Amino acid sequence: MAIExxxxxxxxVGIGVIDFSTNIGRSEWYSACQCIKLAxxxxxxxxxxxxxMVKNIDDGPDPSYVQKGLGIDNLTxxxxxxxxxxxxxxxxxxxxxxxxxxxxYYQAAxxxxxxxxxxxxxxxxxxxxxxxxxxxxxxxFSPFGLIGQPGYVAMxxxxxxxxxxxxxxxxxxxxxxxxxNAAKNPNAIFFDKPITIDDYMKSKVIAxxxxxxxxxxxxxGAIAIIVTTPEKAKSMKQKxxxxxxxxxxxxxxxQFHTSYTRDVITELPEMKNMGDELFRIAGIGPxxxxxxxxxxxxxxxxxxxxxxxxxxxxGEGAAFIEGGERIRVGGELPINPDGGLIGQGRFDTTRIVxxxxxxxxxxxxxxAGADTILVASGAGGPADxxxxxxx
Amino acid sequence: xxxYVQGIPIMRPYIDQDNQGYWDxxxxxxxxxxxxxxxxxxxxxxxxxxxxxxxxxxxxxKESSGKGIIYSFVMFTxxxxxxxxxxxxxxxxxxxxxxxxxxxxxxHEIEPDEVQVxxxxxxxxxxxxxxxxxxxxxxxxx
Amino acid sequence: MTVEYNPxxxxxxxxMWGVLYKSSTPxxxxxxxxxxxxxxxxxxxxxxxxxxxxxxxxxxxxNEWITAKGTGKIYSWVTFxxxxxxxxxxxxAAVLVELDEGPRIVSxxxxxxxxxxxxxxxxxxxxxxxxxxxxxxxxxxxG
Numbered sequence: 001m002a003i004e005x006x007x008x009x010x011x012x013v014g015i016g017v018i019d020f021s022t023n024i025g026r027s028e029w030y031s032a033c034q035c036i037k038l039a040x041x042x043x044x045x046x047x048x049x050x051x052x053m054v055k056n057i058d059d060g061p062d063p064s065y066v067q068k069g070l071g072i073d074n075l076t077x078x079x080x081x082x083x084x085x086x087x088x089x090x091x092x093x094x095x096x097x098x099x100x101x102x103x104x105y106y107q108a109a110x111x112x113x114x115x116x117x118x119x120x121x122x123x124x125x126x127x128x129x130x131x132x133x134x135x136x137x138x139x140x141f142s143p144f145g146l147i148g149q150p151g152y153v154a155m156x157x158x159x160x161x162x163x164x165x166x167x168x169x170x171x172x173x174x175x176x177x178x179x180x181n182a183a184k185n186p187n188a189i190f191f192d193k194p195i196t197i198d199d200y201m202k203s204k205v206i207a208x209x210x211x212x213x214x215x216x217x218x219x220x221g222a223i224a225i226i227v228t229t230p231e232k233a234k235s236m237k238q239k240x241x242x243x244x245x246x247x248x249x250x251x252x253x254x255q256f257h258t259s260y261t262r263d264v265i266t267e268l269p270e271m272k273n274m275g276d277e278l279f280r281i282a283g284i285g286p287x288x289x290x291x292x293x294x295x296x297x298x299x300x301x302x303x304x305x306x307x308x309x310x311x312x313x314x315g316e317g318a319a320f321i322e323g324g325e326r327i328r329v330g331g332e333l334p335i336n337p338d339g340g341l342i343g344q345g346r347f348d349t350t351r352i353v354x355x356x357x358x359x360x361x362x363x364x365x366x367x368a369g370a371d372t373i374l375v376a377s378g379a380g381g382p383a384d385x386x387x388x389x390x391x
Numbered sequence: 392x393x394x395y396v397q398g399i400p401i402m403r404p405y406i407d408q409d410n411q412g413y414w415d416x417x418x419x420x421x422x423x424x425x426x427x428x429x430x431x432x433x434x435x436x437x438x439x440x441x442x443x444x445x446x447x448x449x450x451x452x453k454e455s456s457g458k459g460i461i462y463s464f465v466m467f468t469x470x471x472x473x474x475x476x477x478x479x480x481x482x483x484x485x486x487x488x489x490x491x492x493x494x495x496x497x498x499h500e501i502e503p504d505e506v507q508v509x510x511x512x513x514x515x516x517x518x519x520x521x522x523x524x525x526x527x528x529x530x531x532x533x
Numbered sequence: 534m535t536v537e538y539n540p541x542x543x544x545x546x547x548x549m550w551g552v553l554y555k556s557s558t559p560x561x562x563x564x565x566x567x568x569x570x571x572x573x574x575x576x577x578x579x580x581x582x583x584x585x586x587x588x589x590x591x592x593x594x595x596n597e598w599i600t601a602k603g604t605g606k607i608y609s610w611v612t613f614x615x616x617x618x619x620x621x622x623x624x625x626a627a628v629l630v631e632l633d634e635g636p637r638i639v640s641x642x643x644x645x646x647x648x649x650x651x652x653x654x655x656x657x658x659x660x661x662x663x664x665x666x667x668x669x670x671x672x673x674x675x676g
Contacts, residue, residue: 027408030439030447037445047445071442139557140583141639142545143669145536146627148617155629155639159609162652208612208647252589260629260637261582265609 014043044237052100182343219345249274
């Protein structure tokens with residue numbers, strides 16, 4: 001409860017996004033170097049001014065590799081985090097504490113081409129780690145064929161349908177609106193044109209009740225985000241985006257997409273804890289949020305996030321999204337105007353990038369007056385998020 | 392020196408998109424180094440960006456003279472730390488090449504007491520029993 | 534319907550995957566003896582499944598094992614129309630059963646088609662030797 005001190009202490013001044021692909025043909029190492037260079041260009045920053053580097057452990061080569069390409073004299077701060085976009089918290093803390101001046105958070109992950117196209121020891125480390133995760137967490141599910149994230153989420157979703165009456169005809173509005181938004185976003189590679197709710201209902205049910213269109217596809221991508229202080233940001237190239245608050249959340253009995261031991265499995269208590277903290281630090285409430293960037297890796301989590309973050313009451317998420325009117329650009333609470341992960345592929349940092357573009361006023365699907373934005377990541381697991389605002 | 396014990400796999404380099412040109416050349420008994428045509432600088436190991444100018448499209452492969460001097464070395468004499476595919480003793484040398492980059496490899500027909508810092512060496516190639524090609528260093532006239 | 538396996542594929546195996554997680558050994562030993570064993574906290578009596586090295590209610594690390602009655606109700610389920618692992622023949626369902634003692638357990642149904650499943654259905658455990666070295670607890674309709 002002591003992190004009020006981070007309120008308005010940091011700002012995002014640069015974003016670098018490579019062209020996403022499903023077959024990128026280069027290494028994650030290459031993409032990591034490339035996106036950082038793009039972000040420095042966007043910020044108008046000399047690469048050698050970067051003195052902090054953070055990332056999520058699973059995504060891309062570590063700073064010592066990236067450093068072989070960037071050749072920075074001294075990184076005074078480097079650190080790795082685990083889930084969602086939680087490395088953003090490392091960047092914010094690093095800058096707010098004075099450990100570094102310009103911290104880059106990069107996520108370079110070729111989830112289609114695979115890490116095998118990248119450097120060897122890092123690839124091995126990742127494979128071994130994934131296996132050991134399975135050993136610890138999924139022993140009690142795999143022998144029964146409950147395997148893979150869509151199935152894990154389906155178990156929760158079935159119960160959510162039972163408890164609240166949410167239907168596929170309602171949930172389908174998430175991929176429908178995502179597809180509409182993605183069609184307007186040249187960076188979104190998955191929908192050239194929008195789909196309809198009929199298209200959704202006809203789409204393949206892979207782990208009943210989860211459809212293929214409920215799952216964000218894998219993608220090859222790389223994104224870098226540069227954080228500094230609002231004071232330094234004032235004299236920089238881009239209009240700064242102030243980080244009003246930043247928080248993470250965990251809750252008892254949590255397990256990635258499989259928190260089945262909780263009394264109630266159809267809530268996201270991590271997200272609620274994170275959201276409460278975000279609003280407390282920023283000193284605002286859900287009503288002040290003009291746009292929400294929510295985690296749509298699996299669509300059932302979107303109505304659950306609306307409930308957990310206080311945008312609607314418990315069990316009201318389905319009604320909120322039905323028909324899409326309230327969540328489209330121009331609606332009561334636009335969600336993911338970039339097309340979300342359903343439209344762009346599974347890549348969490350896209351949410352921060354779109355929030356930055358919206359506040360700068362440079363989105364391809366601009367929300368009028370988008371001066372206060374909530375970004376949420378890590379649905380179904382440890383959550384993290386940001387409230388970003390115009391300077 | 393550096394003879395192999397039969398039946399124990401020799402570790403292979405992991406070939407990826409950033410170092411493929413290097414290992415392709417080794418297969419053809421050539422030693423190449425990554426060179427930035429813009430900065431006229433060599434880098435090793437290969438990487439996806441020139442650390443001097445941050446260019447990603449000016450990197451090329453240039454053939455090495457193959458000549459260098461031993462910059463430092465390790466002599467493996469007991470099986471405590473040695474990889475079991477090698478017969479003891481064996482040396483791993485860090486060679487500073489004429490191009491300025493340093494690479495590690497084993498030696499060829501250099502007695503353990505002859506391996507020393509400053510010894511002029513040149514590259515040679517060898518087909519290993521498992522089908523891979525590797526390079527080593529032998530003595531040369533200074 | 535009962536889950537059918539492809540005979541040439543190895544079913545994901547807890548004993549193989551669980552070597553690092555010693556807390557679960559009594560559970561799987563119990564299954565071999567056709568019992569569902571539940572971890573019980575010696576300090577506060579909390580029942581835990583899956584097992585773990587510390588009770589999250591009282592932080593005690595002392596525990597004992599009790600035998601569950603093996604009866605419960607379906608809490609949720611998933612029907613796999615495509616098999617995410619080659620050992621399983623789709624379609625099949627994975628069920629989440631809430632045992633009468635409280636803890637929930639993931640399993641499969643025996644002799645119940647996925648379309649006949651419903652939340653709240655009363656079930657009871659049965660044990661199936663699915664491979665030479667693997668017994669799994671499964672459930673059938675009670676009564």
